[in-house]
Amino acid sequence: MKRTLPLAICLVIGVSMVIQFFIPHPVSLRYNSTILTWVIILTAFALILAIGNVFVHHGNRIIKQQPGWFYSAVTIVSMVIVAIIGLFWGIGGQSLFQKIYLNILSPLAATMFALLAYYMASAAYRAFKARSIESFMLLAAAFIVMIGFMPFGQYIHPRLPEFAEWIMQVPNMASKRGIQIGIAFGAIATALKIILGIERSWLGGKD
């Protein structure tokens, strides 16, 4: 029963959602929106559990004075303060909540994003070592594309930008599409396996 019920729910909801895709009738659309509303309700309940996990995990670190417990304290205090501000003073355009979001959280996120440039440089250094024929081809293609897209690329050879564009639009696009076709089949097969109960890893196994 512990396995049968989830499998039955999965089958019924999965098949009904596939059928819904082909029916534009208002009844079908209402069914779809009802399911989406249920998802929001489920998410709300899951969020309570998730926030509980944050409190328990970081609370334990603080109580046990584990290394770095101070950061856990900062996490919990920040979360509680921002939640209180949002709940009691609102989240409107001019609210303190928005000011915190725009002046603290956004710059921090932008800082993380900016780090990507340095990570790209270090990754490129590692990737562009011509250790084999494949890595040499990668290096050569990347070099041509980079030079071709730079303004001075056309001074090296007038057709270099065109060639760089061809690399991007033909061999690169062809391999991307090949991968995407495989992904599409993989995704459909995974969905079918789960709906039909063939794939049961999400229930902890076969039995």
Place this chain on the structure above:
Amino acid sequence: MYLVCLSLITIAPVTDVQAADKPNDAGSNIDITWILSPDDAFIEYYSVLRRSSQDTVEQYIGRTKYGICTFEDNTAQDNTVYTYVVATVSGSEIARSKPSNPCRSYPQVFHSGRINVLICILIFSALVLYFVRRARHDKNLFIRKIAGLAAVEDAIGRATEMGKPILYVPGLWDIDSTATIASMNILGEIAKKIARYDTPLIVTNRWSVTYTISKEIVKEAFISQGHPDKFKNDYIRYLTEDQFGFAAAVNGIMIREKPAANFFIGYFWAESLILAETGAMTGAIQIAGTDAVNQLPFFVTACDYTLLGEELYAASAYLSREPLLLGALKAQDFGKVLALAMLVAITILAFFGLHLSSVMTVR
């Protein structure tokens, strides 16, 4: 002189006004088409008027610019019969068309524009069921070696020997993404292997629903291996929904707790390289898998093994070696052969002037 001539012209009305129910919709929509007025270049706009059997006068429902000969009435009541008149307007001059054919809107029960999708789903489902059925009898289905998955055992063994945790990141999409669902299946298989050893596991989650599901999956995996006592609630962590906040938190875990093996399996965006490079700097063995095509080069560069696209969806079958799941993989391969054959056939036909690419369009 030219302006004077213009003012003397009597504008001609539009002709052949046709009304038809909008196909493949939920009702309330009627498409109106007409042939432009011969004086289209001189007019200001076309007014669309509607009249039902209950109306005594025509109702104005909207207008279009000159040069446009279609209008969609979104305010129709289903099963009410309407006729439409298009008025050509130029300054104070108005030229009315003849009324359109009577028309009513109604909702459809089948989206005929998606029949190609239905056929593909039916063919592919039949393939999956056929190969799954075959796999029940033929237990020795061949599956090529996938280096990234063959290394999973080594990665877990290495972490166990070093006494360090294993980090698992199930991507940044919520559970409604197929990549996340595939990642959850892989997590179940990896958790089963981990349960046999005494190795700590850290699963970091961006979404509350993935947090609850991954917790249940890991707990069930430990129970299925007969080690429910080894499972700790602290193995599964909810971090934050913020994309770069999540990346920062995972980086912090990698730097502070120094996992010996990192799994990045699921859908990723720009943070992929931030995570993979930080993991590479800590010296962990890294296995990534994603169907985000644009992130694949970053993972290939910074990780030891990468599951490319569809390999992500094959991973659960590969790790569990369950014949039924392996049978579904065969169906995937046959599906690709069929898709390739169709692409080749449509391309060849296009050379002969027969363009069938619209057959593949999903509406």
